[in-house]
Amino acid sequence: MRRGLRQIDWVVATTTLLIVALGLLVLYSSGIKAGEVKSEIDASRQFLYAGIGLIGFIITARIDYRVFKSYVILLYVLMILSLIAVSLFGFTVNGAQLWISIGYFQFQPSEMAKLVLILSLSAFYSRYYTQSYQPRYLFYSFIIMLVPTAIVLMQPDLGTAMVLFVIWLSITLASRVKKRYLVGGLVAGVALLPLIYSRLAPYQQNRINVLLNPQADKLGTGYNVTQAIIAVGSGGWTGRGLSSGSQSQLNFLPSQHTDFIFAVLAEKLGFLGAALAIALYAILIIRIFLLSTESIDRFGSFICIGTASMLLVHVLVNIGMNMGIMPVTGIPLPLISAGGTSMLTNLLTLGIILSIARHRETKRRLKDEPV
Secondary structure, three states, X not given: OHHHHHHOOHHHHHHHHHHHHHHHHHHHHOOEEOOEEOOOHHHHHHHHHHHHHHHHHHHHHHOOHHHHHHHHHHHHHHHHHHHHHHHHHOEEEOOEEEEEEEOOEEEOHHHHHHHHHHHHHHHHHHHOHHHOOOXXXXXXXXXXXXXXXXXXXXXXXXHHHHHHHHHHHHHHHOXXXXXXXXXXHHHHHHHOHHHHHHOOOHHXXXXXXXXXXXXOOOOOOOHHHHHHHHHHHHOOOOOOOOOOOHHHHOOOXXXXXXXXXXXXXXXXXXXXXXXXXXXXXXXXXXXXXXXXXXXXXXXXXXXXHHHHHHHHHHHHHXXXXXXXXXXXXXXXXXXXXXXXXXXHHHHHHHHHHHHHHHOHHHOOOOOOOXX
């Protein structure tokens, strides 16, 4: 037991549990008014999702993460099939067809696609690391990312597509790929932005316009962002209290359990509470990046890099859109925003990170086995 406790990376484990607890507290408190619970549905479901996720967190932490390398092809195929299935049979919310109902639960395959893409790209680059400087391997990895990203874009879910791209870019940068190829691709992508913008749905274009001028339509397209900014500012240093806050308690703030949960947190707990959340995320992400240098193999290193990058873009974009400095893309705040699939995916991913950390004591650079 002592040996097992020593092998746990307590920084990752503790920060993960603290963020989950903070999220449950804020979500539950958003349904409290004058000492009475006015809405339990989101909180009760999130407690259930967190419980299931923590079980998965413990299980994946105890499994040797290298086992997943043997199943990446199967996982990738299942991911593509599930994304196609939701496009055919899923139900639509706010213009996006992202969910499939499974009894009491609503499953969002695009969230699980993030973990599967991390595992798939990590297995690919660890297998072909020595040859990855060749352009064809950059092309192959791009195709691995492009297939699920294209399906997600058709649903449409621009935010998740962006996260999948960032995962690919971060893991690719850690390989031996020649950086001039990436620079050339990024320049071409920037040149295509006007074309991409013209092909976005009207509501997506409006979100970008709101970023440039959130005050232009306070009661229309810019309403959500305006209310979020008010909520963040009204919290002051110490917050309005768990059962207080006009924007959250009086429902002026839309999507307060998901996209704009950070605004609720800042209103209730103030600058100090928001700073605590950001500090916990920073500690967690930096620790995972450091673990990438301590992994016993490249497969583990790439998983750490992909995971840290995924969490980083989620935190930056979600907090940024709550403060009016990023477009509203529907990206949840990891482990805090309401959502079962998101909670489960993040906890499973962090469990794998704990597994990587558990094996770092026997660090040795091994040649990666073929998939």
